[in-house]
Amino acid sequence: xxxxxxxxxxxxxxxxxxxxxxxxxxxxxxxxxxxxxxxxxxxxxxxxxxxxxxxxxxxxxxxxxxxxxxxxxxxxxxxxxxxxxxxxxxxxxxxxxxxxxxxxxxxxxxxxxxxxxxxxxxxxxxxxxxxxxxxxxxxxxxxxxxxxxxxxxxxxxxxxxxxxxxxxxxxxxxxxxxxxxxxxxxxxxxxxxxxxxxxxxxxxxxxxxxxxxxxxxxxxxxxxxxxxxxxxxxxxxxxxxxxxxxxxxxxxxxxxxxxxxxxxxxxxxxxxxxxxxxxxxxxxxxxxxxxxxxxxxxxxxxxxxxxxxxxxxxxxxxxxxxxxxxxxxxxxxxxxxxxxxxxxxxxxxxxxxxxxxxxxxxxxxxxxxxxxxxxxxxxxxxxxxxxxxxxxxxxxxxxxxxxxxxxxxxxxxxxxxxxxxxxxxxxxxxxxxxxxxxxxxxxxxxxxxxxxxxxxxxxxxxxxxxxxxxxxxxxxxxxxxxxxxxxxxxxxxxx
Amino acid sequence: xxxxxxxxxxxxxxxxxxxxxxxxxxxxxxxxxxxxxxxxxxxxxxxxxxxxxxxxxxxxxxxxxxxxxxxxxxxxxxxxxxxxxxxxxxxxxxxxxxxxxxxxxxxxxxxxxxxxxxxxxxxxxxxxxxxxxxxxxxxxxxxxxxxxxxxxxxxxxxxxxxxxxxxxxxxxxxxxxxxxxxxxxxxxxxxxxxxxxxxxxxxxxxxxxxxxxxxxxxxxxxxxxxxxxxxxxxxxxxxxxxxxxxxxxxxxxxxxxxxxxxxxxxxxxxxxxxxxxxxxxxxxxxxxxxxxxxxxxxxxxxxxxxxxxxxxxxxxxxxxxxxxxxxxxxxxxxxxxxxxxxxxxxxxxxxxxxxxxxxxxxxxxxxxxxxxxxxxxxxxxxxxxxxxxxxxxxxxxxxxxxxxxxxx
Numbered sequence: 001x002x003x004x005x006x007x008x009x010x011x012x013x014x015x016x017x018x019x020x021x022x023x024x025x026x027x028x029x030x031x032x033x034x035x036x037x038x039x040x041x042x043x044x045x046x047x048x049x050x051x052x053x054x055x056x057x058x059x060x061x062x063x064x065x066x067x068x069x070x071x072x073x074x075x076x077x078x079x080x081x082x083x084x085x086x087x088x089x090x091x092x093x094x095x096x097x098x099x100x101x102x103x104x105x106x107x108x109x110x111x112x113x114x115x116x117x118x119x120x121x122x123x124x125x126x127x128x129x130x131x132x133x134x135x136x137x138x139x140x141x142x143x144x145x146x147x148x149x150x151x152x153x154x155x156x157x158x159x160x161x162x163x164x165x166x167x168x169x170x171x172x173x174x175x176x177x178x179x180x181x182x183x184x185x186x187x188x189x190x191x192x193x194x195x196x197x198x199x200x201x202x203x204x205x206x207x208x209x210x211x212x213x214x215x216x217x218x219x220x221x222x223x224x225x226x227x228x229x230x231x232x233x234x235x236x237x238x239x240x241x242x243x244x245x246x247x248x249x250x251x252x253x254x255x256x257x258x259x260x261x262x263x264x265x266x267x268x269x270x271x272x273x274x275x276x277x278x279x280x281x282x283x284x285x286x287x288x289x290x291x292x293x294x295x296x297x298x299x300x301x302x303x304x305x306x307x308x309x310x311x312x313x314x315x316x317x318x319x320x321x322x323x324x325x326x327x328x329x330x331x332x333x334x335x336x337x338x339x340x341x342x343x344x345x346x347x348x349x350x351x352x353x354x355x356x357x358x359x360x361x362x363x364x365x366x367x368x369x370x371x372x373x374x375x376x377x378x379x380x381x382x383x384x385x386x387x388x389x390x391x392x393x394x395x396x397x398x399x400x401x402x403x404x405x406x407x408x409x410x411x412x413x414x415x416x417x418x419x420x421x422x423x424x425x426x427x428x429x430x431x432x433x434x435x436x437x438x439x440x441x442x443x444x445x446x447x448x449x450x451x452x453x454x455x456x457x458x459x460x461x462x463x464x465x466x467x468x469x470x471x472x473x474x475x476x477x478x479x480x481x482x483x484x485x486x487x488x489x490x491x492x493x494x495x
Numbered sequence: 496x497x498x499x500x501x502x503x504x505x506x507x508x509x510x511x512x513x514x515x516x517x518x519x520x521x522x523x524x525x526x527x528x529x530x531x532x533x534x535x536x537x538x539x540x541x542x543x544x545x546x547x548x549x550x551x552x553x554x555x556x557x558x559x560x561x562x563x564x565x566x567x568x569x570x571x572x573x574x575x576x577x578x579x580x581x582x583x584x585x586x587x588x589x590x591x592x593x594x595x596x597x598x599x600x601x602x603x604x605x606x607x608x609x610x611x612x613x614x615x616x617x618x619x620x621x622x623x624x625x626x627x628x629x630x631x632x633x634x635x636x637x638x639x640x641x642x643x644x645x646x647x648x649x650x651x652x653x654x655x656x657x658x659x660x661x662x663x664x665x666x667x668x669x670x671x672x673x674x675x676x677x678x679x680x681x682x683x684x685x686x687x688x689x690x691x692x693x694x695x696x697x698x699x700x701x702x703x704x705x706x707x708x709x710x711x712x713x714x715x716x717x718x719x720x721x722x723x724x725x726x727x728x729x730x731x732x733x734x735x736x737x738x739x740x741x742x743x744x745x746x747x748x749x750x751x752x753x754x755x756x757x758x759x760x761x762x763x764x765x766x767x768x769x770x771x772x773x774x775x776x777x778x779x780x781x782x783x784x785x786x787x788x789x790x791x792x793x794x795x796x797x798x799x800x801x802x803x804x805x806x807x808x809x810x811x812x813x814x815x816x817x818x819x820x821x822x823x824x825x826x827x828x829x830x831x832x833x834x835x836x837x838x839x840x841x842x843x844x845x846x847x848x849x850x851x852x853x854x855x856x857x858x859x860x861x862x863x864x865x866x867x868x869x870x871x872x873x874x875x876x877x878x879x880x881x882x883x884x885x886x887x888x889x890x891x892x893x894x895x896x897x898x899x900x901x902x903x
Contacts, residue, residue, distance in 0.1 A: 114700040115799045115826075137706070159649045166646070172653065173624050186876040193799035194826055195616060197660055198853035198871035199899065200881050201623055204656025208649045228706040248557040254580055254677035293708060294753070297746030353645045355558050385647040386558075425647040433650075440650055441640070448639045448888070449652045455883035467651070480516065480635055480890060 088430025122153025634889025
């Protein structure tokens with residue numbers, strides 16, 4: 001995986017640039033010494049590291065605007081960063097780029113109970129929003145597993161999901177407004193406390209744009225009343241087919257559970273060994289199905305789900321009878337990543353989405369790939385929405401094993417696309433899946449996306465080297481091949 | 496009348512748009528023209544009729560996805576889904592009669608272009624929240640795709656969001672994939688009678704803030720309620736605040752009970768069951784009360800829920816014959832005003848600007864829609880960005896030019 005070659009003329013102006021940044025962000029807000037910069041050298045994708053040219057931590061929108069204006073004028077690249085929990089390298093620094101940290105934007109600005117929304121700065125953590133509103137029975141719905149640490153600004157950049165997003169949606173479905181700064185320093189406000197856009201839905205576009213279009217400086221999120229009850233079913237199955245069948249039948253029967261997770265045998269064993277959640281060991285697949293809502297509804301649906309699971313051949317089916325038991329059901333799933341970390345020195349977490357019906361085929365093919373690459377794999381799966389997280393186990397100390405793991409991962413993602421799915425369901429493309437984009441998109445598809453990028457940042461200064469495998473100059477992308485005079489459509493009816 | 500191209504397939508669409516781009520001939524994109532009165536009037540010599548690109552390509556109820564050609568009628572899609580107990584959760588309205596047109600002529604492509612959403616919007620989202628992927632021809636005459644056919648995807652920019660509410664100014668859609676959801680087994684509506692608008696907003700906030708998962712929150716002042724086709728509503732003799740609950744039978748009963756307890760301090764309560772409830776929400780969804788008379792101008796205001804009643808109070812103080820009702824917990828105001836050459840735009844724009852939100856001039860004479868901004872005017876930096884986004888898809892400005900704003 002190659003990053004764009006660092007531009008020597010940018011590195012040469014480092015001292016000038018630092019002085020310029022210090023005029024905008026005084027004091028400790030500009031970090032230039034190597035030891036302190038090391039703190040920013042990677043995000044959650046730790047296989048890639050790079051010390052940034054300099055880091056700047058502005059404390060208000062005006063400073064962000066001035067920083068971007070300065071960098072734009074000087075042709076300096078900028079990498080925005082929230083908490084740095086991205087699993088795809090979205091916040092990987094550049095040797096010739098300023099790292100723009102939003103950590104000082106950590107305040108909840110306004111909680112508007114009657115309009116059921118909160119205005120927060122982008123550095124507030126995902127869980128921090130829920131913590132700020134839960135005393136009055138509200139919460140913020142998207143709950144990525146990094147929610148203790150990840151920030152709402154990063155959630156917007158990555159369009160983060162979580163285990164509850166089949167029912168409650170992703171970040172894009174749960175925000176009402178943003179303030180953002182473009183690379184040229186323009187400050188733009190989109191949305192507010194009202195619904196829908198007054199023009200092009202640029203807020204929808206910004207969500208999941210991976211820090212390539214603008215820097216988020218404020219977010220208005222919807223807050224929801226907490227469901228009255230949550231209960232879960234834990235069901236073991238003798239085959240992944242029968243578990244997949246159960247998931248399809250639950251949805252076909254009209255039930256959208258709050259969460260529906262699947263684990264395969266290696267993941268079940270790793271989790272059980274680690275947290276002793278009481279998972280059955282003699283099954284090939286385990287489902288955790290959570291229902292939330294008014295108690296009467298939850299009771300009703302639990303009975304239906306249990307009946308479906310049993311009809312699909314579940315060999316062990318338990319319904320949580322207390323909050324402790326529900327949390328125990330989840331404890332193993334939530335600890336799946338660290339549990340796998342215990343049985344392997346390193347692991348890669350993949351993130352494809354597949355049409356659910358193809359799960360048995362994908363698992364079979366994945367087992368074959370596991371043999372081919374001689375690496376173990378454990379699977380956790382957001383079964384409701386088809387989002388698969390294969391964990392590839394490897395040891396970085398063995399020469400060549402990281403490369404083999406990456407090749408295995410790429411094969412899995414190609415497989416996801418082959419069966420009608422996508423490269424990433426929630427972790428983003430970043431640098432990790434950048435070079436696989438042509439597997440899913442044609443040249444014309446990618447060119448149109450890059451033209452949109454050009455509308456925001458015509459010189460590719462904001463987070464370059466992420467998402468797109470090849471950076472085309474905007475002038476080149478804008479050129480049109482005109483077919484004047486050669487077009488005829490004789491068969492086309494006209495009126 | 497413009498000369499109209501009626502392509503039968505994607506290749507034809509590519510050919511027409513390539514020709515139009517080469518010759519710099521603007522095209523008016525259309526389906527069955529059911530919402531042709533929405534937006535600034537087109538002045539194109541040529542039209543591109545996409546209604547023959549219709550039909551369902553793939554429907555997998557258990558995967559919750561539906562792939563179809565955008566010329567398919569919304570009403571046909573709803574029938575297909577209903578047979579499998581599913582629905583388009585964004586509750587697309589049927590607005591044809593607002594401009595004197597027939598009912599049930601709207602296409603999925605048109606619903607996307609206008610980013611349609613009904614009363615369930617505040618809970619389930621608009622069509623923007625349900626369009627998973629598409630194939631389209633850009634103003635450059637290039638066929639491209641974005642998004643995918645699975646419900647969870649963050650690969651590449653979310654261009655599906657961008658084409659929702661773009662009024663056909665970016666690309667001509669040729670294939671779309673929508674997320675579909677199970678239809679509720681039962682529906683009931685709790686009515687609170689006799690509330691003034693501000694109190695109604697508080698009552699709706701209380702209901703929306705309770706864990707009862709309400710899926711509709713509307714308030715009809717007495718004059719609007721009297722026009723309803725639902726007897727209980729029309730004969731209430733007062734304002735009616737309507738709160739919808741959907742789900743399984745036991746759940747709906749239990750939540751109705753909880754809501755009655757919650758809302759009892761606000762006023763007298765009534766309850767609508769299946770047929771009556773469905774009828775009321777369809778009326779509200781389609782804005783049936785303002786279909787006639789058609790010479791009155793119609794505005795659609797999107798505001799913070801508690802600001803709806805503030806906006807109407809200020810507008811009614813200047814325009815006493817203003818008529819209005821509220822949806823989306825008070826945040827969506829349907830406002831009918833007497834005919835006027837400027838459609839009362841200065842008043843409406845001033846009030847909305849004070850509160851924050853946006854206003855769309857949904858119905859007015861063509862001359863008025865040509866002279867007045869139909870959509871909310873944008874700050875210069877945002878307007879400039881929108882023009883650059885338009886240019887990135889349609890550099891020759893041939894797709895519905897001027898439909899949203901002059902130059903876009």
